[in-house]
Amino acid sequence: MNKLLSVKNLNKVYYNKKDEIEAIKDISFDLYEGEFVSIVGPSGCGKSTLLNILTNMDNLTKGNIELKENLKLGYMLQSDSMLSWRKVIDNALLSLEIKKEKTEENIAYVKDLFKKYGLLEFMDKRPFELSGGMRQRVALIRTLALKPDILILDEPFSKLDYQSRLKVSDDVYKIIKEEGKTALMVTHDLAEAISISDRVIVLSDRPCTIKNIYKIKREKEGTPIENRKDKNFANYYDLIWKDLMFHE
Amino acid sequence: MSKEHKNYLKKIRKEKIIVITFQILILVGFLIIWELLSKYKIINPFIFSSPSKVIESIINLYLNYNLIGHILTTLYETLIAFILGITLSFIIAIILYEFKTLNKIVDPYLTMLNSLPKVALGPLIIIIAGANTKSIIVMALLINLIVGIMSIYNGFNNIDKDLIKLFKTFNASRFDILFKLTIPASYKTIISSLKLNISMTLIGVIMGEFLVSKSGLGYLIIYGTQVFNLNMVMSGIVILIIISFVLYKIITYIEKKLLK
Numbered sequence: 001m002n003k004l005l006s007v008k009n010l011n012k013v014y015y016n017k018k019d020e021i022e023a024i025k026d027i028s029f030d031l032y033e034g035e036f037v038s039i040v041g042p043s044g045c046g047k048s049t050l051l052n053i054l055t056n057m058d059n060l061t062k063g064n065i066e067l068k069e070n071l072k073l074g075y076m077l078q079s080d081s082m083l084s085w086r087k088v089i090d091n092a093l094l095s096l097e098i099k100k101e102k103t104e105e106n107i108a109y110v111k112d113l114f115k116k117y118g119l120l121e122f123m124d125k126r127p128f129e130l131s132g133g134m135r136q137r138v139a140l141i142r143t144l145a146l147k148p149d150i151l152i153l154d155e156p157f158s159k160l161d162y163q164s165r166l167k168v169s170d171d172v173y174k175i176i177k178e179e180g181k182t183a184l185m186v187t188h189d190l191a192e193a194i195s196i197s198d199r200v201i202v203l204s205d206r207p208c209t210i211k212n213i214y215k216i217k218r219e220k221e222g223t224p225i226e227n228r229k230d231k232n233f234a235n236y237y238d239l240i241w242k243d244l245m246f247h248e
Numbered sequence: 249m250s251k252e253h254k255n256y257l258k259k260i261r262k263e264k265i266i267v268i269t270f271q272i273l274i275l276v277g278f279l280i281i282w283e284l285l286s287k288y289k290i291i292n293p294f295i296f297s298s299p300s301k302v303i304e305s306i307i308n309l310y311l312n313y314n315l316i317g318h319i320l321t322t323l324y325e326t327l328i329a330f331i332l333g334i335t336l337s338f339i340i341a342i343i344l345y346e347f348k349t350l351n352k353i354v355d356p357y358l359t360m361l362n363s364l365p366k367v368a369l370g371p372l373i374i375i376i377a378g379a380n381t382k383s384i385i386v387m388a389l390l391i392n393l394i395v396g397i398m399s400i401y402n403g404f405n406n407i408d409k410d411l412i413k414l415f416k417t418f419n420a421s422r423f424d425i426l427f428k429l430t431i432p433a434s435y436k437t438i439i440s441s442l443k444l445n446i447s448m449t450l451i452g453v454i455m456g457e458f459l460v461s462k463s464g465l466g467y468l469i470i471y472g473t474q475v476f477n478l479n480m481v482m483s484g485i486v487i488l489i490i491i492s493f494v495l496y497k498i499i500t501y502i503e504k505k506l507l508k
Contacts, residue, residue: 057416075417079410085432098418098428146418 002033004068004150004182005054011062012049022207023049026063029201029210031150036176036183038193041203042244047186050208051075051154054184074148078155080135082127089114089123092142099146106145113141117175132160133168140172144179151176153185157192169196170223190244194236195224202243211243297482305479306487309468319487321464322453325381326495329388330449334442336389337396344397345404346426358394366390366452370459379460387459388452392445399444403437404430439503446499450492465491 012024023046031037041047052058054065055075067073082091092110096102114120117137122130130138136156143151156172157165173196176183187193193200194216202211218230227233279299285291286298293301309315344351369390377383407430415425457466465484472480 055417057413077410077414077417081408081410081414083411083429083432085435094428095418098415098420098424 003030004033005031006066009063010060013061025207025209027210033182036197037199038197039186039201040193042205045203045206046208051152051186055152072148073150073152074143074146075152076143076156079159080139087124088138092138095142095145110145133164136168151181151183155187170225173224190240195227202240295478297479301479302483302486305483318463318465318468325384325453326449329385333389333392333396337393337400340397341400344401362394367455374460383460384456387456388449391452392448395448396445399441400438403434407433439506443499446495
């Protein structure tokens with residue numbers, strides 16, 4: 001398999017007035033093309049910090065990150081963060097606008113995504129007129145507009161209610177697969193992680209280290225909702241749950 | 249329309265009628281009581297004047313003292329100070345927001361300036377800017393600027409942190425963040441700060457006119473006091489109340505239009 005991203009012995013230390021806080025300790029993992037990998041861990045363990053470092057929004061203290069040449073990362077945040085004064089389509093084009101890549105071709109690509117994912121008729125609406133799930137899809141399109149090779153997702157569904165959450169994770173999964181993207185997602189929802197991913201990385205409490213990496217095997221590959229019915233699902237849930245509960 | 253809906257609308261209308269009726273009653277009642285108290289000398293008519301005398305005095309001012317000119321002077325000064333105030337507060341708020349260290353440095357001085365009664369600076373302003381319209385505008389600016397800066401700056405600070413993070417994920421420049429996020433996102437705060445600003449400006453203008461002017465409503469009031477013509481003072485105050493009310497309403501109207 002084609003290795004896209006490789007994190008090697010990553011360490012992160014924070015400083016405040018009183019002392020220094022070791023947030024991440026010796027994390028190493030690889031990401032391969034076409035994979036969907038989830039990271040789970042106790043809250044506050046430094047998952048978001050890890051993503052911030054990967055996307056260059058924070059710097060690492062030690063270790064290194066190897067990214068395959070000319071690869072682009074796209075970062076999708078927890079909240080859909082729509083600009084209320086812009087139309088939905090202009091929100092989706094924001095990423096291109098800021099990167100100064102708002103070419104005819106790219107605009108057509110974004111409109112195409114709108115069409116493909118059933119949002120065409122909402123293009124000229126204001127964000128508040130859309131449901132939470134729709135906004136999340138627009139946020140994904142906004143990230144996809146830059147044609148990233150790897151998508152980094154930071155708890156993308158956590159602000160949705162339970163039902164839309166299942167539905168939207170299905171939608172987002174389909175979009176990511178259809179566009180042939182590799183994805184790295186942070187979540188605190190074990191069921192979500194197991195049902196959507198090829199691999200699940202379990203992190204420990206602070207300082208955050210890797211506890212286990214599970215390769216999820218299923219009888220039949222399906223959508224995340226279908227995968228929840230897989231017979232191995234409960235097993236993985238149990239294993240990961242134990243990992244998270246008993247930290248030394 | 250269902251019966252319940254009709255009842256509901258009726259209830260709203262009824263409440264509105266009650267509110268307006270009482271508002272008018274209070275005003276009329278106040279004027280009548282004032283007139284009667286003054287007429288039967290229960291209050292000193294020389295000091296407290298009376299509605300009829302105020303009207304008389306306003307007509308007199310209009311005919312012999314160029315009342316319209318005074319009103320226009322005050323309005324003109326208010327308008328200039330208001331526009332200058334808004335523009336400057338906007339620019340200064342942006343600078344303070346963009347340069348955090350500078351903000352930390354000047355913070356205690358801004359607090360000092362804010363707590364200082366600006367009227368104390370009056371004599372100094374007159375000496376520096378001269379006894380003219382300039383002084384009045386400087387005085388009004390001193391009063392409306394700090395409030396303007398603080399309210400716009402707070403608007404900037406209250407922008408959703410997630411939105412700022414979103415822009416950062418796209419590697420947005422500070423320039424992009426300022427023009428595509430900060431300013432449009434605080435549009436509402438800026439518009440609502442106009443209302444506060446117009447009242448502050450008027451306070452400043454009248455204060456300035458008390459100190460230096462040769463015309464304007466503040467001047468009329470001070471002049472009336474000096475020649476002990478309290479009817480003139482009262483008339484000045486009444487006109488001022490009407491003007492500030494109208495200005496406030498105009499700003500509220502503009503605000504509504506802009507926020508649509």
